[in-house]
Amino acid sequence: ILNVEQSPQSLHVQEGDSTNFTCSFPSSNFYALHWYRWETAKSPEALFVMTLNGDEKKKGRISATLNTKEGYSYLYIKGSQPEDSATYLCAWKSGGSNYKLTFGKGTLLTVNP
Amino acid sequence: EPEVTQTPSHQVTQMGQEVILRCVPISNHLYFYWYRQILGQKVEFLVSFYNNEISEKSEIFDDQFSVERPDGSNFTLKIRSTKLEDSAMYFCASSERGRATNEKLLFGSGTQLSVL
Numbered sequence: 555i556l557n558v559e560q561s562p563q564s565l566h567v568q569e570g571d572s573t574n575f576t577c578s579f580p581s582s583n584f585y586a587l588h589w590y591r592w593e594t595a596k597s598p599e600a601l602f603v604m605t606l607n608g609d610e611k612k613k614g615r616i617s618a619t620l621n622t623k624e625g626y627s628y629l630y631i632k633g634s635q636p637e638d639s640a641t642y643l644c645a646w647k648s649g650g651s652n653y654k655l656t657f658g659k660g661t662l663l664t665v666n667p
Numbered sequence: 668e669p670e671v672t673q674t675p676s677h678q679v680t681q682m683g684q685e686v687i688l689r690c691v692p693i694s695n696h697l698y699f700y701w702y703r704q705i706l707g708q709k710v711e712f713l714v715s716f717y718n719n720e721i722s723e724k725s726e727i728f729d730d731q732f733s734v735e736r737p738d739g740s741n742f743t744l745k746i747r748s749t750k751l752e753d754s755a756m757y758f759c760a761s762s763e764r765g766r767a768t769n770e771k772l773l774f775g776s777g778t779q780l781s782v783l
Contacts, residue, residue: 597670654712655712
């Protein structure tokens with residue numbers, strides 16, 4: 555079974571705190587790793603798509619790193635704001651599949667004002 | 668910014684009934700997908716569709732499920748005879764190029780299907 559796991563399951567932080575969460579995925583047959591941000595009642599929104607070992611991507615206060623050899627990715631949020639509250643999903647694409655993304659269960663982030 | 672739209676946002680049906688979930692993907696996208704999330708579980712891949720045929724499907728996507736692009740804009744998921752365990756949030760997504768390494772999917776906001 556090829557599993558994608560995310561931790562923690564949920565996280566409460568204060569406004570201004572920096573935080574990070576983890577996505578682990580199978581290191582064999584790696585093709586791409588996606589991060590999505592999903593607010594309740596809205597569409598999941600793509601944050602990053604990473605493909606190369608050592609990739610680092612940044613979008614405003616959010617950044618992500620990728621280690622394909624050991625099978626993990628970190629998502630960092632610097633200076634969390636209440637509007638960052640959402641579920642953060644990672645999804646792994648294997649080289650064996652043309653189109654399928656395998657998702658983790660997500661990390662639910664709540665930022666308290 | 669263009670959006671993937673899904674209708675209805677909520678659908679309640681009786682077990683054994685047929686349902687059709689509708690999606691309008693981004694107009695210049697060529698690849699279309701359905702995913703679902705059962706409450707408390709992971710988002711799961713159901714099917715991908717390109718050039719008017721299924722390009723990949725999961726083991727969940729059995730004979731009860733079918734997809735169609737009936738015209739140039741809509742993409743539908745039909746469940747022929749719904750079961751209680753089909754209750755889930757169903758997401759439609761589209762992408763421009765399919766298997767390009769760095770391509771993201773654009774998702775709709777989902778249809779919450781409740782089977783009673």
